[in-house]
Amino acid sequence: MPEQSTSHLDPASVRRVVDAALREDGAHHDVTTNALVPGDQLGNAYVVAKADGVLAGVPVAQCAFELLDNCVIISPIMPEGAVLKVGDRVLELEGPFAPILSGERVALNFLQRLSGVATATRRLVEAIAGTQARIVDTRKTTPGLRELERYAVHVGGGQNHRFNLSDGVLIKDNHIAAARNRDLSITQVVEQARRDVAHTLRIEIEVTTFDEADEALRAGADVILLDNMPATEMRRVVEHVQGRAMLEASGGVTFETVRGIAETGVDLISVGAITHSAPTLDLSLELDL
Amino acid sequence: MPEQSTSHLDPASVRRVVDAALREDGAHHDVTTNALVPGDQLGNAYVVAKADGVLAGVPVAQCAFELLDNCVIISPIMPEGAVLKVGDRVLELEGPFAPILSGERVALNFLQRLSGVATATRRLVEAIAGTQARIVDTRKTTPGLRELERYAVHVGGGQNHRFNLSDGVLIKDNHIAAARNRDLSITQVVEQARRDVAHTLRIEIEVTTFDEADEALRAGADVILLDNMPATEMRRVVEHVQGRAMLEASGGVTFETVRGIAETGVDLISVGAITHSAPTLDLSLELDL
Amino acid sequence: MPEQSTSHLDPASVRRVVDAALREDGAHHDVTTNALVPGDQLGNAYVVAKADGVLAGVPVAQCAFELLDNCVIISPIMPEGAVLKVGDRVLELEGPFAPILSGERVALNFLQRLSGVATATRRLVEAIAGTQARIVDTRKTTPGLRELERYAVHVGGGQNHRFNLSDGVLIKDNHIAAARNRDLSITQVVEQARRDVAHTLRIEIEVTTFDEADEALRAGADVILLDNMPATEMRRVVEHVQGRAMLEASGGVTFETVRGIAETGVDLISVGAITHSAPTLDLSLELDL
Amino acid sequence: MPEQSTSHLDPASVRRVVDAALREDGAHHDVTTNALVPGDQLGNAYVVAKADGVLAGVPVAQCAFELLDNCVIISPIMPEGAVLKVGDRVLELEGPFAPILSGERVALNFLQRLSGVATATRRLVEAIAGTQARIVDTRKTTPGLRELERYAVHVGGGQNHRFNLSDGVLIKDNHIAAARNRDLSITQVVEQARRDVAHTLRIEIEVTTFDEADEALRAGADVILLDNMPATEMRRVVEHVQGRAMLEASGGVTFETVRGIAETGVDLISVGAITHSAPTLDLSLELDL
Amino acid sequence: MPEQSTSHLDPASVRRVVDAALREDGAHHDVTTNALVPGDQLGNAYVVAKADGVLAGVPVAQCAFELLDNCVIISPIMPEGAVLKVGDRVLELEGPFAPILSGERVALNFLQRLSGVATATRRLVEAIAGTQARIVDTRKTTPGLRELERYAVHVGGGQNHRFNLSDGVLIKDNHIAAARNRDLSITQVVEQARRDVAHTLRIEIEVTTFDEADEALRAGADVILLDNMPATEMRRVVEHVQGRAMLEASGGVTFETVRGIAETGVDLISVGAITHSAPTLDLSLELDL
């Protein structure tokens, strides 16, 4: 399924971010484990779900143990994207206990966070099932973890927005305000963007009213972002635009409101909270003794 | 006040992590802003609170704008640790709009997350006001952001635990389980740690019952971590130990339960959720036009 | 003029690439200059054109001297994009001769290469003056110097294509061949790309015949790349498409053929040779003694 | 053959520069290929010559594919230094098409540039066949690629000059001018260099007239660089020096003039154009479907 | 034996420091070896002791050859910590001579230095055999090599002090002087430290007289450092403290004085000279031809 490939994880990026986390945690100099666990004490351990949710980040957790000691054999039990129930075993580890204990926290820190993102995403995706809308992420990600968090959104069934400021055009309220201050209309703003950015990029613009949406459409915007617009007005825009531009809704999206928004007929619903405020999913590591 | 100094921010670390975040966000190649906002359009902008909470991370946000363009003048309006009300202006920016817009997201991503951590911490600290207990953080931090998040805990009024595996000894359940498997008692485990780690470190050990706590005490542990212990049993341990070791409570700590735990007489209450699951605090950037 | 801003140089990137070049050249350990030129011998020096062309890269050259010794005062005499005649003084340097001599080669290596790119670009831009077409660059740049070379194309009057594989969609012959092998039509390929990539990106596809161009148009491609197509056939495509998609010509573009191509009515003409094979512009550094 | 070893490629350097190029090109996030080419579509591909020339850089191209996906099997068909005819297959690739397509441009960018350098060098080497002179490179290389370009010169049959400013002494016109300004003669300059630099380095000095060459010789220079000297005067110098110093010619070297210069009897002819202005050699990647 | 694990070498750190040393030494571009030793000349070589001492650093030396060429097979003959006599073979190398010669100096530079540290440590450890005291290192290590030098101290039989300023508390004379200047007593200083640093760290304080030691003890210091104190006074302190705090002696420790210090009954004797002034142990590499 090609869709899966779009936000595949680059192994080199994963290695870099995991390596930094292991150093941050002093995992190579774990004074407690070094003092208490001899290098030749071997055995099995399991990562176990302590809450229900969606699994994401297994390759990242795996990388943490591999970087500490390539003698640890790691066998995923549940696939990425699996629905977890409390008590499910997720991952099996086999080998020396010492690196398993030294890497536990870093591995879980990644796995819990990414599973938290995937879980929050999946809940929204399920809430709008049957509509044509798709859940998309935003740039409100954790600094340093954007690639991983976007991947977790994807695992959760969401769609990825532009990666960053350099690979997509999104004319936001502040851009328009600054332009208005120089007496430029929305039409002029869209034209200027069109003329100036690479021809490979679409022009997306944020509006807050029906009239602005209409002006954006007539100016030739490819995508129109309806920010914090009441559902009834969104519906008017959808009917007016009739597919001549894509429509993205944002602002005030919660598990309660999302279906109503989707049913207006917008194409995309972007939600910052799935990355910036998703609680982590509780998982723990248990030695099999 | 010396306490403030313990988790002061190292400016070089801040610069490194902010620089990485700006690159991640492509902030130096913001195609939208480059197309629409001329370099000589100047003005003022404000970071404004959209929710109540505790402010943390102003120097980090400041660094984001400075790294993009050192012509932007940034003036904090509220100090670190300030209690924010919706609508409060937090920070004033003055200079070219272009770098202000290109840096907005990165600056807010840090400021919202750190303020979220400080807010969650402060709520717990207030909940136990008047007891002798203190709120401490854990190693359940966001990979790559531990130094910043610990700082935010400190701003929120919390205390910092060991930084990582190399600078503190904490003998956890899995260490004890692995040792037991080799027929070592808690006493032997504590002695072995004492003999092996640098003499500058205290020995802390995790226990789950009164009897284990007693054995740890007699083995000479400096700090005893009471994991998921009922309040009544904690209280028994407190009375038994009588200050001969420090006592740290962990597990199942919520805004509801925290005061009851503090009133048992423990010295420290560690809470992972203040770093791993604190929702971000809503802040936004507004141009003054 | 906003257009200038699109490929502005990021000072931090410039510093990084120049710093690496200075290390590569051992400029901090110039044994000859160290032996012969005392640190207190001061004076003026000039960068002088030894050939006609277009100037690009002055800030890069400037950075080389600044990184070696911030006592050297560097005053541009000619602006970026200036048309140079043999003998023109381009840049004035004032300060200790030692760092001027140690930095000379690195500064000139950048300045000559970037001016070479700008010169080649300008010649093509002038050759198509009066048509609606624009010259655009490709990904056939020098490894490590893409940002600088794209900037030089911009200085020369060209337009920039996508920066890299992650920020633009271009379905090339090999993609189509691989897809055909799986029995996918051009229509299916375009649809699949549309469904899978971020909604902020346009879909560009490479075709070689009128029929393929027509199929691409009907499949909804935003941009159609006409590869190595005879001018007469290009003209047919232009007439058929009638602005419903942008048209980009590539392949076999020389100073002789470019005007003919532009006159077919295509929107863009991409040329790899302006970055991969532009001869450097001859410049030298002369001490004023 | 020991000569081959002098400019052998350091695999770690190659990996570093190729890795940087892959990141620059976003090859790990190729949105087009990710959308269109499933990971399990396998096959063969060939790098094919589209022009005549000399092959250089196969290990560099190889590294690009290996870094993207170590499942791609790369089999060189022609050896480094081989003479290519249009249509020759140079390299065979076997494995998943996706990484082959994502790495194509970076691999070719290196291979075309290095083959371009080798081709230009070989033409000069052949032009002076039968004389005792050797073609040497200069420091006029592409910033960041010196090691690779020197290697390509070597593959083309050229000889390498000093690597950089720290590992060889070359007293150039500007050094002499600066020294003259302090009333130092060529003799004094050579003596000062001799006294000051490590005893492991030879002293090379640039002169432009017979008299200067004679003074340099008497001052004890080990190598004399004859810059832009007419062939007849070079010949006079050669006859006068009689092997007491090495002689290097530079300036105004073209395919037309090089043999005349070599026949004067100089030992070395240095040519900047083989690295700074060699056109790339046209090569392409073709899928075998 | 758990003790061995405390200062185990992190392979990734070793690789980093060895890689940097190989680059510093230009080992990948050894012009002499490249010119004279063909890649296919194979054979054996040995590292041989030229002086008596204690061996440390074999894995580091090993890494140097492996990084240069993974065809070299390296077989340790003597284990870490072995007592060497002149003429002992320490390490066997088998493979191409070229990388063996290019890596010789870097490998020996590490091996000689670390063996020098281990040798100096072992001499002190043996001098105090039979007492309860232990030799500990200090922060007076070679910049960049602390981890390796601490490991060598461990191999020599010494104990490791805190790693650095962030993972241990040591209140030194200058801290006390600065505090006194603000009218703080030793008691207040200890209390302030106790309140401010993580509860996982012990409080160590430096004193120079019996009275200060007594005050420190009463203030609750965990460890008391007796700096440059006469043996008779140390003994008084030991008798007075009676195990209520650990005692560390420092200053004026030589091979002659160390036993007398140990016999006072202190727990630890810290010696800077074992890392900052230990002469290297003479070792050489010999080809077996």
Next chain:
Amino acid sequence: MPEQSTSHLDPASVRRVVDAALREDGAHHDVTTNALVPGDQLGNAYVVAKADGVLAGVPVAQCAFELLDNCVIISPIMPEGAVLKVGDRVLELEGPFAPILSGERVALNFLQRLSGVATATRRLVEAIAGTQARIVDTRKTTPGLRELERYAVHVGGGQNHRFNLSDGVLIKDNHIAAARNRDLSITQVVEQARRDVAHTLRIEIEVTTFDEADEALRAGADVILLDNMPATEMRRVVEHVQGRAMLEASGGVTFETVRGIAETGVDLISVGAITHSAPTLDLSLELDL
């Protein structure tokens, strides 16, 4: 004086190595100083000599404090190369005590080591005063500190040998042994090196007997290294060579033997011990309270 310039310190290299040392020492997170010394406690401090010797490394020590806090004002009292007596004040610091205390150890670790190297060098230089010989360093330097240690040798009055394997040719015993094994004579070895390495490098070869020295001379070696040769035989070589090659003595050089070696008439005496085994010079930091 131009000689001074040859091993000038590159400020960027110094900053890099000092920055790494500060991180290694956790100087940005000095828990003791942070707890006890408030940021606004200001004053003066001095670096004071506790032993006689030669000062080197002041700019390096200076950099340590600057990197920690650019409010500290650092004023050198004694110049580089000054002869120190016990009690001499070397450096004055003025500003907040906190960064002065946090940076003390790193600054002293560099200053003591480099002054140790300069002191050892100076003693040898003085021992041979009046002869024509010069003391030169070797590649037996501390990994990571070669540039700094060579600089200290220079400050002590020594001369620098080749920097590393890539910028000088030295055919050592093992190279000759490997070549002999392939039936190559010393003459053939020198010729092969001559043919193969850049023409800017001299050929130096190590010999152990008069006959080998003679063969090396006839083979055209530029420099002949007399390894562990008795003084009488060295004198024979000196008389035989008569200035046709430079002569370098090495092996068994001590403060006692060095003058005898110099009086044989050799040009250079290389000594590894000045870098690998020089004891550090005792210096300390004292607050002025």
